[in-house]
Amino acid sequence: MTMSSVAPEAAGYNVDVVEKTDNRMVLSMGPQHPSTHGVLQIVTEIEGEIVTKASPEIGYLHTGIEKSAENLFWSQASTVIERMDYLSPLTNALCYYLAVEKLLAIEQQIPPRAQQVRVLVSELSRIASHCVWLGTGGIDLGALTGFFYCFDLRERILDLFEMSGGARMHPNYIRVGGLAQDLPDGFLGKLDAVIDMYEPRMRDVRRLLQKNPILQDRMIDVGIIEPQDAVAWSLTGPVLRGTGIAYDVRKAFPYCGYENYEFDVPTRTEGDAYARFLVRLDEMDEAMRIVRQVRKELDAPGPWQIPDTKFAPPPKETIALSMEALIHHFKLVSESFRVPPGDVYQAVEGPRGELGYYVVSNGDNRPWRVRTRPPSMYNLQVLKKIALGELIADMVVMIGSLDPVFGEVDR
């Protein structure tokens, strides 16, 4: 950084530092930077405005969730696991419980209604999570209005979660063997309202953001990732699909009956920030397409958890009447259930990519190990590579296009 206009000595500055470092300076960005979407520190070396080295530093939000999960019952662990990716908590819980159900060998017995509702909340989570990414990503680039449009839509989806599970952010609605409860009265009406408002709302958002020349200028040809690099850096989700590889866990390893629904996997081949932007926007439309298909199946009532009360609590009204129901309820609450020994890797397509759980059981009522495969941690890591040679001002664009969530990166 040269200061040519004013003589630095005259201004009283010691210019030795500037001259000795040969136009190179180290700039620490974060961890309290609003555009890092959390607590990320990036130590960058810049030459003029060009980034020559970027080392992201993570761990500021480490809360020991994996350690906590090892010390909780199988059924309690999902409460901390939901706090990892706090923008789509139900996806985390779903993946964890799918792994547990595989270990319990009950994954074939999950009733269809539970599967449909699981698909419904996963896709609604994806839309809500992408709403946050879209809104805050726009703010990073100075487009404030889109934020309100997106958060209004997200708020209505969170209202649905609140109706179903009792909480907006961490409803803990998915349980082993099914759901915590059936969809409440009035849920489907509100869901219809969300489905109806989605299309006009997204048309507005696309008009505001997608065709915005300022946003296009900032995002096109910024942070380009080649497909072979994307595979070498273990990128998944929209970041991988932005390079043209249509790997989607819902298609490759279907779970919860995703193979029964019609949807496409949006891809772009450019690999830049704008390609990832478009892939996520198209993904929201595909998610809504699945929601519409699930909605048609939800009118018919049916069981929403497995009848085996060794794992799923018996219905509340039977507890006062049946001795066995009372005993099962007491045992589940006081010491949970035991899971046969084994290890399993289960993956789902989260909003950020392949979310995986490697769960090990030693036959106890607590997990021996719950290892998360955090998609945002791997996606964020590629920043070390793509930031090289870019402008320091574009760092914010690149972070936004990778969509990290630090509850999950740091766990």
Add this chain to the structure above:
Amino acid sequence: MPSPQAPPAGATALDPTAVRPDIADARVVRTTPGELRAVLDGLRNEGMTMLVDVGGVDYLERVPRYDVVYHLMKITTAPASPAQVGTPERVRVLCGVPGDAPVVPSVAGVWPSADWAEREIFDLYGITFTGHPDLRRIQMPDEWEGHPLRKDYPLRGPARERTPRPSFALKSNVAAGTPASGRTAAALQKQIAQARGRSELHGAADPAAAAQSAKHPGGSATAGEAKPEQLADRPVNLKSKDNTP
């Protein structure tokens, strides 16, 4: 808390990996740190292009003690449609690492994504990766003591473990019979006995107050009348209000 009727945990299976052939989620390959690079290079030549994840597991009493788990996937490196991607093949490589010499060769030179994952295992398990470009702690602070995901690591951390616990925590752990902190039950009992000794000393110094507190187990009146200096030098008191059985 485990039921007293239940079989003791840990005795059932110390190595629960690959005991469930019904869960066919991946091909499982076992290896040792010495052969790890050869195994992974062979799999890479087979087309396992993506290192999906690297994780660690501590089996505590098993020999070898740790597992470093590599999840690999066979995926194309060129733009492809969902039909072309198909269902990629998965391989899980379990590398047993001895507890007394936890050293594993790094694969960060082959798969750059292994960088942070290996740093995380180094940080949380204390397993060293030779050849890693930048091996330092990633989640915990640099000056942190111990490796938190090890099974013998105290739950509240070593620094807080050395300080006396609040009395309610002492009591609940004794009731559970299993100190969640990983400390031995004998150590807990000793600490409780010390705490009891201290509180009985106080009772002897002020017999009237002790008698009154026995009459009123709720202790609200006693707490109101107690002198501040008496409360101050009671670091752990099992007979205080929140611990009266």
